[in-house]
Amino acid sequence: MSGIVRTSGLIKRYPGTVAVAGLDLDVAEGEIFGFVGPNGAGKTTTLRILATLLKPTAGLAEVAGIDVRRNPDAVRRILGFMPDVFGVYDDMKVWEYLDFFARCYGIPSARRRQMIGDLLDLVDLGDKRDAYVQGLSRGMQQRLCLAHTLVHDPQVLLLDEPASGLDPRARVELRELLRELRSLGKTILISSHILPELEELCTSVAIVDHGQVLAQGRVADIEKRLRYGAVLRVRVLGEGEAIEAARDFFAAEARVASAAILDDGQIELGFRGDDAESADLLARAIGDGIRVASFARAASDLEELFLQVTSGNAREAVA
């Protein structure tokens, strides 16, 4: 396995609870990897273990092939971490904030000035160089925190809920910034529960719940594996009775779990079957005299996928 971030059988126990229960993760280099899960799923704990802030109870966690438990100092040099909740130092200017962290990473003074200017330009805070950090808006502080993770030009960025608390404009700006960072070759592991945002941004996702990865890979690939739980939308010609007759036909089919008429007249089918079986269903409907105008799988989004994966039946299907 050649993933730049990898966990295997990762476990973190606290007294009375298991936060991470044998989590396996594999993030390829250069990805924006979404870490999706409900509150308490173990996302933050996993990120904190990878960031060397927590010791795992058992299992393996590696960044760029380095075991975070055996060699945390080396891991700290190659990753940047942005926690979900962070504070700012009082009485500190924006450039001083970045200068402090650059010193912490041992960046030579000759490089610091230029680097601070470049980073502030990257996060669009160039005009706030001499402003006090506590005077910045939440979105600006978020971008500054992101800039601080970049002072040592890390290969991997671990961002825990980076968009939480941001207004829509700040979210769009953050999204653009993350895309830019990916184009610079960074691997970004980003946890969030704002799923539509991750869907637009991420190249791959891992859906976690109860400390375990339920599904992992590209959104389209996960969807393929979950075809047994697909939603079909059918539009038939005609009105009223014709639509109800079509609904009754589909409802009587063995593979159809549910059939409902939507407000726009379409029929939504909960379908348990693969592509071949859905093609057979269409053929039978046409053969039965139903005038099908359109028959398509409902465009599945990450939110829907997440709900499917974290539901009991789908968990079994994924397993």
Next chain:
Amino acid sequence: MSEAGQPREVTAAAVAATDATLDPGRTGGITAIWIRELRGRMRGKRAFLFLTFYLSLLGGILWLTLRTTEGMGGLTATQAMGLGRGIFGGVLLIETLVVIALAPAYTAGAITSEREKQTYDLLAVTPISSLSLVLGKLLSGLSYLALIVFASFPIACFAFLFGGIDPIDIVRGYIVLVAAGLAIGSIGIWCSAAMSRTQTATIAALIVTAALVVGASAMWLGLDSRLAEAGRAERPPQALLLLNPFIAELDVICQATGEACVAQQAAMPRFGPAQAVPIDSTGRPVDLGQGQGIVFQEIPAGGDFWPVAVLLYLAIAAFAIFGASQSISPTRRWRWHPRRRAAPVEPEAATHG
């Protein structure tokens, strides 16, 4: 950076090779934290207002002391020397009080405040070692205190105008102050590293400091009075008094005046009120009932106590700094990395990778 769309094989060796230069080192980490803390502490008026108030207070006391001598119609040489020594001793004892009172307060919040402000995680994921973090915090906490103490140096030097004091006496006094400040500050840092709230850490640091400074001396006094009541000549261990910086400073003052001090008196076997036990020519206590020639042992002048106290303070500081670096976080414990020799490469291992 890999070419776009071409993921490369990542190996630990490759990463280690590319990032070897990114090491703040021990001094780099300490300096980074020190500069940041000082920028925060010295910005604004508060620090300078307190310094001005403190120096005005000391200056006022000095002025009042000098005013009292004006009505004496000129000082004899002995009186002038006494006044010089009085100024020297007064300033040293006031500064000792300042160090004991402020060192825990300035250091006990050093690490807890990072946790409370939720900035600790940002700091903890940098490659700064836990020891550098503790030392940087200690240094920055004590820097302002050092500024307060050393700013009063000119006031202590007023003693030279009257004589009776050598420059080396002042140096000795400041050595004790620095060592005591280091020890008490390190205790404050340890409390800060081990606890989660600044308020709790400050209270704990003050209690530990009070127990060491006042408690140990009180214990000595209690033991001594019980021994006296029992009619026994021996005294409690002098080591209990070593923890009290006031007694160490009194020893410095007594060394300057050539007199015996409380530390020396406390080490002498008891024989009557304020009197040392008589000894014979072999150094053994004399039984007065035997009618032999009596030689009262002379109590030595001060000067042998404070160096031991300084060594003890430095040992306490080292112990507390180690404890703090161990208490910071389970993932940032200070580990001893002995220099390892490169293991010889086994032929099979080389073949199979």
